[in-house]
Amino acid sequence: MKIDIKGLDSRETEDLVVGLGMEAFRGRQIRQWIFKRLACSFEDMTDLPKSMRALLKERASMGPIEKIKHQVSEDGTEKYLFRLSDGVSIESVLIPEKDHYTLCVSSQAGCAMGCRFCLTAKQGLKRNLKPSEIVDQVIQVKQSMDEPDRMTNIVLMGMGEPLANYDAVVKAIRILVSDEGANFSHRKVTLSTCGLIPQMKQLGQDVTVNLAISLNAADDTTRSFLMPINKKYPLKDLIEACKDFPLPNRRMLTFEYILIEGVNDRNADARELCNLLSSLRAKINLIPLNSHTGLNMSPPPMDKILKFMEILLENHFTAIIRKSKGNDILAACGQLSGTHTC
Numbered sequence: 001m002k003i004d005i006k007g008l009d010s011r012e013t014e015d016l017v018v019g020l021g022m023e024a025f026r027g028r029q030i031r032q033w034i035f036k037r038l039a040c041s042f043e044d045m046t047d048l049p050k051s052m053r054a055l056l057k058e059r060a061s062m063g064p065i066e067k068i069k070h071q072v073s074e075d076g077t078e079k080y081l082f083r084l085s086d087g088v089s090i091e092s093v094l095i096p097e098k099d100h101y102t103l104c105v106s107s108q109a110g111c112a113m114g115c116r117f118c119l120t121a122k123q124g125l126k127r128n129l130k131p132s133e134i135v136d137q138v139i140q141v142k143q144s145m146d147e148p149d150r151m152t153n154i155v156l157m158g159m160g161e162p163l164a165n166y167d168a169v170v171k172a173i174r175i176l177v178s179d180e181g182a183n184f185s186h187r188k189v190t191l192s193t194c195g196l197i198p199q200m201k202q203l204g205q206d207v208t209v210n211l212a213i214s215l216n217a218a219d220d221t222t223r224s225f226l227m228p229i230n231k232k233y234p235l236k237d238l239i240e241a242c243k244d245f246p247l248p249n250r251r252m253l254t255f256e257y258i259l260i261e262g263v264n265d266r267n268a269d270a271r272e273l274c275n276l277l278s279s280l281r282a283k284i285n286l287i288p289l290n291s292h293t294g295l296n297m298s299p300p301p302m303d304k305i306l307k308f309m310e311i312l313l314e315n316h317f318t319a320i321i322r323k324s325k326g327n328d329i330l331a332a333c334g335q336l337s338g339t340h341t342c
């Protein structure tokens with residue numbers, strides 16, 4: 001079995017090259033090729049002697065995932081479909097913002113959490129991604145960009161529940177924020193979770209990242225109806241865990257709240273949400289439900305959404321309505337399935 005070089009940290013890369021009889025500094029050189037110069041193959045690494053490149057090619061692999069489809073939405077959002085070596089597929093979404101790009105990466109093929117509104121949930125969990133398969137989404141999308149340095153933000157918000165694939169996700173984050181790796185600022189990496197409390201606690205100790213919680217309801221009955229994980233980790237415990245989470249400097253926790261007509265969109269729900277979050281520094285992202293076939297729920301009308309937001313603002317929360325991007329190519333939140341569409 002070849003070693004997946006994109007899943008190694010700098011120490012492990014050095015160990016690999018030293019084990020192959022090369023000097024340790026070659027490890028740094030190789031990482032520069034991979035992360036800064038975005039090399040596609042060992043052959044591209046032209047300042048390594050030919051014999052080294054041949055040896056590396058024999059022992060290590062540069063391509064754990066293969067890009068098989070690229071779609072561009074009317075609004076500029078881009079969706080990438082990748083095939084993994086065992087044939088399963090995942091998706092990543094590149095989102096243009098005012099002055100930078102954000103890449104939304106997948107952490108699992110499929111998902112086991114079973115949230116009622118999410119398309120990824122319908123397929124169940126296929127498997128966890130390896131660190132290299134998470135990191136390579138970033139590298140391969142950068143390779144296809146005209147100005148790869150403009151991808152400054154990463155959100156672990158694609159397919160899967162990142163905290164259910166804890167070790168691989170933490171390793172990938174470390175590689176992505178390492179200055180000898182992809183060199184992202186840890187302030188610009190956000191992990192989104194449905195609320196796996198033990199792993200949230202561990203995460204705060206292991207890495208510095210922003211945390212987003214998919215809340216979607218302010219009472220246990222509604223949340224358990226929408227998100228089965230709430231039966232295991234109910235709201236009171238979740239909020240306690242949020243209070244304890246050590247955020248990067250002066251950052252706020254983000255709470256995602258999908259608005260679903262007749263389910264969680266009443267004025268009383270907004271007020272309950274304010275009560276629930278009253279002890280936290282919180283930013284609330286309101287996401288009108290994105291529909292997909294087979295979903296018997298719909299987003300509320302805009303006036304209802306605006307009213308909901310107004311109540312949050314009156315209560316001094318930071319709240320925004322997150323415009324859905326890439327709807328026409330099924331690239332919006334909860335629409336990723338890893339299948340060929342369109």
Ligand code: SAH
Binds near residue numbers: 160215291334
């Ligand atoms: N498992 C993680 C990350 C993946 S879901 C989590 O739960 O946070 C990413 C975001 O998409 C979550 O905030 C989720 O609430 C949202 N989402 C899922 N399905 C959606 C849908 N149909 N419409 C709008 N947002 C959705």
